[in-house]
Amino acid sequence: MKKDESYFMTRAMEIAQMAYYQQEVPVGAVVVLDNEIIGSGSNSVIKTCDPTAHAEMLALRTAGEKTRNYRLPGADLYVTLEPCLMCYAAMVHARVNNLFFGALDPKTGIFSTGAFEQIKSIFNHTITVKSGIMLEVSSKLLQDFFQELRVRRGARAVEWGGLENR
Numbered sequence: 001m002k003k004d005e006s007y008f009m010t011r012a013m014e015i016a017q018m019a020y021y022q023q024e025v026p027v028g029a030v031v032v033l034d035n036e037i038i039g040s041g042s043n044s045v046i047k048t049c050d051p052t053a054h055a056e057m058l059a060l061r062t063a064g065e066k067t068r069n070y071r072l073p074g075a076d077l078y079v080t081l082e083p084c085l086m087c088y089a090a091m092v093h094a095r096v097n098n099l100f101f102g103a104l105d106p107k108t109g110i111f112s113t114g115a116f117e118q119i120k121s122i123f124n125h126t127i128t129v130k131s132g133i134m135l136e137v138s139s140k141l142l143q144d145f146f147q148e149l150r151v152r153r154g155a156r157a158v159e160w161g162g163l164e165n166r
Contacts, residue, residue, distance in 0.1 A: 076099070
């Protein structure tokens with residue numbers, strides 16, 4: 001199988017699906033270097049009680065551990081949802097080369113909110129960005145997750161894992 005944008009985003013989607021089944025917001029990410037996945041992660045903020053346990057952060061962490069370096073020059077990051085400011089800043093510090101993402105995040109996404117335009121001059125590294133990869137699939141998984149969450153809450157059932165503030 002040819003390893004292209006579609007291949008790596010499909011891997012990120014599979015990881016997002018696992019997060020969905022673990023009742024985490026379904027976001028998945030993979031770090032690719034030399035056409036091989038060297039790191040991956042899914043949102044795990046609830047399970048780990050760690051507000052920084054976003055898919056991108058965990059993927060960067062595992063890639064750094066694998067390469068034994070906090071810098072990842074030449075690496076690409078594929079993520080199913082537009083990154084937040086924290087995740088994007090971590091990518092800059094890691095020297096990620098390219099960012100590919102699926103769904104837009106109008107509430108906290110660095111690009112959709114306009115935050116990037118306001119702060120881009122502070123970054124000392126430039127990342128090439130491509131959005132909309134597998135947009136429909138990424139968006140549908142997130143919509144399904146939040147719809148199920150609304151149904152569970154609307155039914156006055158015990159909150160999903162006791163996490164009523166998600």
